[in-house]
Amino acid sequence: MEKEYTHIAKQVIDIEAKALNDLKNSIDSNFNEAVTTILKAKGKVVVTGIGKSGHIGRKIAASFASTGTPSFFLHPSEAIHGDLGMISKEDIVLAIANSGETTEIIRLIPFTKENNIPLISISSRPNSTLAQKSNIHISIGRFEEACPFNMAPTTSSLLTLAIGDALMVALMNGRGFNEENFAKLHPGGNIGKRLLDTVSDTMKTENLPFLDTNTPMIDVIYTINSGRCGLGIVGNVNDVKGIITDGDLRRAMNSTQKDFFNLTAKEVMTIKPKFISKVTKLIDAKNVMNSHKITSLLVGNTHQLDGVIQMHDINL
Incomplete structure (x- = not known):
């Protein structure tokens, strides 16, 4: 024993x-x-x-x-x-x-x-x-x-x-x-990444999943899945009208049921989506997502979209 x-x-x-x-x-x-x-x-x-x-x-x-x-x-x-x-x-x-x-x-x-x-x-x-x-x-x-x-x-x-x-x-x-002073003395490893890296270092900028307001629902779902951003962007880089997330799709499906596939992107999208600046620190972007209980953020503003940042991209 x-x-x-x-x-x-x-x-x-x-x-x-x-x-x-x-x-x-x-x-x-x-x-x-x-x-x-x-x-x-x-x-x-x-x-x-x-x-x-x-x-x-x-x-x-x-x-x-x-x-x-x-x-x-x-x-x-x-x-x-x-x-x-x-x-x-x-x-x-x-x-x-x-x-x-x-x-x-x-x-x-x-x-x-x-x-x-x-x-x-x-x-x-x-x-x-x-x-x-x-x-x-x-x-x-x-x-x-x-x-x-x-x-x-x-x-x-x-x-x-x-x-x-x-x-x-x-x-x-x-x-x-402060944290900025700390980061300057710890540029390497996870500490430096958390305190120095900005959204622009990690955001996705290519092949963004854009949708037209009249895009039918079956194409909305396909675009969101293939875009791998956790959302679809209604509009273009110079005019973002809204976004469609998995949550938007579930809520629309629950409320319309059989008529769901007759809907268009405009009828499902969330207007006034949340944006964040590309110079924002990654740790701050993560805090914004956590506070709003979301997993993706648009980078830029309604008149100039720079990219998309997702929670799983922020390895902190």
Whole structure:
């Protein structure tokens, strides 16, 4: 019989959830001061830490850099062996050490003092050497590591990461960092596509399913099916009179029944269809379709049709 481990998972999550809640309640003016100091800085935020703190530090630095706060990670051992030259007097050092007594981190302090470089630290011990010699110290408080020996960095790593995320979001807010800014720093992948691509990048422009107002119903159905746009367009590129969707066909069939195939496009079409500009972001087009519970939009206006955009074309 296999051993059951789900109870361990729940214990770990309970321990870490309690620590996160305690951390939330302990946030004080030091956090505010750290954010304000970083916002005023002319240089970069140099994040440093060793071991698990270093791994978390790399993530924090990357998050800062991708959201408008120039930042990079500097390994403390490399720093004290020559890489201190990477830090300018306009920078800020963000040092992470759970104990606040990590030798490699402590050896960086004289350099920051001599060059008047603000030192912000994150640790669990407000009375530690690092905390006492920092300009600003953010404490992650007292907690229980989720490790059964209360030794392996588990809860401490999570709390440090949470502080890093909180700093990142606060800095985004302070800088007025918006989706357009975010997109410029993430041009690749789904994030860039969602925030940068416009309707014109995806819309269908060729072989659009046009219908005349007098088109008989059997030809209306054929044109909609062959057009693969989820609708038929009554009129032409310079004069759109309306559209016919599957919903229009179902409603007409239900109301007329036997007379359905005697109808023309004009008698079934929806006048004043919804249009969207070709420069509209894809995410905004998707939101419009969702809000109106439709799956297709005409691109342009009643006097100039540029194309058709469908929900299934927007791969976000």
